[in-house]
Amino acid sequence: MSYPFDLMELARLIKQWGRELGFQQVGICDTDLAAHEPALQTWLDNQYHGEMAWMSRHGMLRARPHELLPGTLRVISVRMNYLPAGAAFASTLNNPHMGYVSRYALGRDYHKVLRQRLKQLGNKIQDWCQEVNFRPFVDSAPIMERPLAAKAGIGWVGKHSLILNREAGSWFFLGELLIDLPLPEDPPQQEQCGRCVACMTTCPTGAIVAPYTVDARRCISYLTIELDGEIPEALRPLIGNRIYGCDDCQLICPWNRFSQLTDEPDFSPRTVLHTPELLDLFAWDEARFLRITEGSAIRRIGHLRWLRNVAVALGNAPYEDTVVLALRERLGDNPMLDVHIRWAIGQQLQRRDALAVSVQTAQQKRLVRAIEKGLIRDA
Template structure:
């Protein structure tokens, strides 16, 4: 590497750090030749569930050049969002309190897309001002194989849970990328350091890993509570527990998190009201209150109805009788998915005589088939 290029990369790293990024590495645009085949196998097994967009973007996702033929190098960035050491902020603290709700650590603050994309654009402009070339920036809404690229660039490796793990950051960091027409010297790729450890695989409440390094999204709580529309399959309702948006069990189990750092970016520090919130309060949310509470949050994108579906599953799993009245009020909700989840939750919490009375009443009502199925089950 010549002196001019070394100086450019040093300046780029310093600028990235000033923008809140926790790591910067570079890889060649052709550095992930196996990624396309791995994606094809994932799709052929149906592991993507109802995420049809993965099939629709397969050809563009397989390699950076398929997305942008002119790209020569990819700058990969990490931004840490780790929780601090306070007991209430532990990723799995909600499991000790069935009256609380578990929200994945990444969603307890501002929508990371908004935070990271703005910083990526600023860093990309800095690169162009110093070295020229054309650039494009991407966060995870674009068809980019971020995790294989990040491993090729040396930011971390894809662990047995398929998420990226770093020896410096653990598991709690976001990824972003800058595609550039510049030819930059690539960093050394990271090696797999999982060894014989199975902590992440054994921690999964729904057994979503058919084998190490394979994820069946159809069984994953993150998929079920965020991407999946309609009723949640019965087989997964009990294992979901009180996780209402995402699941951190496999990430939290990773021993490399002993090196994790608490988020330093203010916009990525957890909001108090989104850290183990009270189920009783969430059950009261109408659409306007939902939008107000989750303004600027990634949770807002799933909408009030899917969110209430998740909260009702958690309520049904809580065993808390004081939630019964709030669940009962949602039996008449306008949305059939909410009504169906309310029926299930009501059945879990109500005394047998109350359930029988409600079931007899329901048999005389004309309802959506999904709700009827819940009463009949």
Template structure:
């Protein structure tokens, strides 16, 4: 890529380029495409305060790369714009409406022997899918500009998909892809929040889009439903209390104070999104890779507990879940099975779970042993 200045001829073509970007993004499966500048200074003080309070937990990378998050141009020299996109990830379900799907998901949380895995993680790893599609988009854009410029112009860019220290929600908010909801996720009146974000930092001076007005109003459904009270105030999240953090990012022993609240959630938590009124407008994905695999939306806890490490690696190949590793997977399942033992079960079911947990002690590491031991103790509650 070259760093030559863009000519006035190219500037005259920017409006046409933007129209092409919108069309091509839709063809690739993106929901929205908007443009922002790279100034995130408005969000920097809040990030600094969040880090200073230790609310990032053991996500040390958040603190190590704080300066890069504050200055996106350090991630890509010459960047003056961020092409921001969303990609819906809810798979199609021909027999249920969106609201019926969400009701069914909430109902499964009350079925103690069922294993609940966050909706976004039931298909293939979004990092690879979004990155590949963003790369297609920017490669075609580069070719289009090269044609317009007779190869005299130069494009500098870098693609991001939750893969580098970039304040993607802030860039997306500035671009008009939504507002930051009280749960801190990006939220849109016409698309809800069940989508992934991606960015391309670029040196192309495209016109920027305007932010949208927030529309949470007095609603606090997401705050009220949070099992661990991780949303400590509107627009304030303590990751150390969040079930998604605890079951995915947290590497060690899960604090005892949160184990019962985790319930039968094995990987992540969707509660705050499932009750959000705006998600009645959530969109289904057009990307086949996000379709559910290996019955992850209907498996029981004991079915997943029966997986060997080989099964775990094979069945989660190409999945975001695989990165937590087999030990954390078993840790999470042990907590969920312990909560099942504490629920109203028939004698045979209790016996089956107890026997499976005891068998699991034979080859368990220290982390899993601790959580199995706790789980077995719950049958006495």
């Protein structure tokens, strides 16, 4: 089929328009993901998707983007950096009195930001071509965005299953624009993880069960965001103070030495979520939760799961009377929440008892040393 315009020139313009719209990179690939279908089926067969029923419900449709928009010939893949300046990773993660929110969720909901920009990009293409069909996606439909991004040259799939880019690390969002034009394709990047398994060994819950394979049922992001009910008791101590998502596999990755900070105002951290005190977060009523998380990706988990996550973090915090009191005051609000509150109280009391034994032991040791030195008569 011939076109009244130069497809190569259009591809160049698409990348230029993408940069003007705030995307740091734009790549183009075909829709063939057949090579990924066996691994996807194995992942589903192993139940690694946990309670995310939509994963299994859509099955192989995820590997067939052309079925989402009939006539699709190419996928335009984009990335947008989200890492804010002053991310305060260490100061938050290392302070058990604070709650850690995954850095992608500190600002405005990325779904809204990227989808709007992708639609604008599609409209620019449509205006230039006069007639074209397109459909934007941002983690909002059964589509394998990471294999597509790798195929489009955005980066390669790391062993943590995220896309890595040698100039930008992995602190970026992905989005896709399906289109019915045979645009020239971009070459993929060569994988450059080598023998490194830092992401696998640092995962607090051992969720990366094999290179490129994540068992969502153990992943802290899944447990704190996707899981609707009780967090398995054995995994609660491993969550630490992470109350929404987890960034550990990215923090340890050597390629993130080259990560780029975002200049997107929508991704600027909300102060109240950046380095928050756990006790303050646990005191939020639903109205305050909804008000503070308006326009944020966090709102989707709801107030109940928010309290569940904070309760687990409080259970992992150092013993304080005020923590136990705050936990007890919430008992009776909800049966599922009560399970986590009782666990957290139990953890706090165990820590108190262990602290008391430690103090008593230290006192006894000091007494023995004083007797040995003759400072105290041994009656």
